[in-house]
Amino acid sequence: MQFIKTIIASNPTFQKTIPTEAPYLEIAEFFYDTIQGEGINLGQPAAFLRVQHCTQNCWWCDTKEVWRSGNPYTFEELFNLIDKTDLVEKFKAGQHLILTGGSPMKQQQGLTLFLQAFAERYGFRPFTEIENECTLMPSPEFTQLIDVWNNSPKLKHSGNPDSLRYQPNIIRHLSLLKNAWFKFVVAQYEDWDEIETSFLQPGLIKRKQIILMPLGGTREGLHRIRETVVEIAVRESVRYSSREHIELWDKKTGV
Numbered sequence: 001m002q003f004i005k006t007i008i009a010s011n012p013t014f015q016k017t018i019p020t021e022a023p024y025l026e027i028a029e030f031f032y033d034t035i036q037g038e039g040i041n042l043g044q045p046a047a048f049l050r051v052q053h054c055t056q057n058c059w060w061c062d063t064k065e066v067w068r069s070g071n072p073y074t075f076e077e078l079f080n081l082i083d084k085t086d087l088v089e090k091f092k093a094g095q096h097l098i099l100t101g102g103s104p105m106k107q108q109q110g111l112t113l114f115l116q117a118f119a120e121r122y123g124f125r126p127f128t129e130i131e132n133e134c135t136l137m138p139s140p141e142f143t144q145l146i147d148v149w150n151n152s153p154k155l156k157h158s159g160n161p162d163s164l165r166y167q168p169n170i171i172r173h174l175s176l177l178k179n180a181w182f183k184f185v186v187a188q189y190e191d192w193d194e195i196e197t198s199f200l201q202p203g204l205i206k207r208k209q210i211i212l213m214p215l216g217g218t219r220e221g222l223h224r225i226r227e228t229v230v231e232i233a234v235r236e237s238v239r240y241s242s243r244e245h246i247e248l249w250d251k252k253t254g255v
């Protein structure tokens with residue numbers, strides 16, 4: 001994967017001090033010249049800005065070791081790093097910026113300021129997607145800066161307490177935004193029943209917004225369940241998405 005370029009590598013032993021005067025983002029890793037691995041834009045060339053911290057603690061999370069560490073970077077530090085690369089040209093050519101985590105929503109205020117500062121400095125805004133666990137309400141300012149909402153509410157099998165993972169008012173709000181999709185990680189046939197009773201029947205989301213993805217942080221794990229998930233998707237007339245970064249690179253992170 002020599003074509004994938006790293007701006008900030010995951011490094012649990014490296015510790016920076018928190019800036020006291022300038023706005024900053026807490027970042028776990030930042031890389032580009034790869035592809036969006038899942039969801040409605042699977043295959044799209046993309047840059048991933050992975051922030052630290054999350055609102056959830058899914059037992060099967062395949063990036064936990066990455067987003068639990070990281071460092072604060074001021075916007076100036078980030079722009080200096082970006083200026084040493086051809087990322088801006090890649091954005092101009094159409095590469096998407098994917099805000100991921102952890103939980104980008106936990107840093108929506110900082111991300112709003114950063115995206116505004118980016119537009120001011122470079123004269124354009126990258127096409128921006130967000131990976132969203134759907135537990136925090138987006139501000140109007142942040143909403144304006146997001147082009148695609150890859151919402152992924154967590155089901156019971158994630159192991160998170162219901163009161164932490166399931167926020168009906170926020171999910172309903174998100175479903176009304178432009179380009180809002182709902183990716184559900186599916187581990188078993190019964191997961192569809194939960195999607196139906198907790199999301200479709202109360203009218204929180206629309207069927208056409210649903211994308212089902214197999215649970216699995218390894219290629220082997222994905223292959224165990226993917227046919228079942230395709231079967232459910234076809235039966236229920238909703239989309240299926242593979243997790244292509246895992247199909248391609250298995251457990252490797254930073255890709």
Ligand code: SF4
Pocket residue numbers: 054055056057058060061062063064101102103133
């Ligand atoms: S919400 Fe996403 S990043 Fe957070 S623990 Fe769950 S799978 Fe991991």
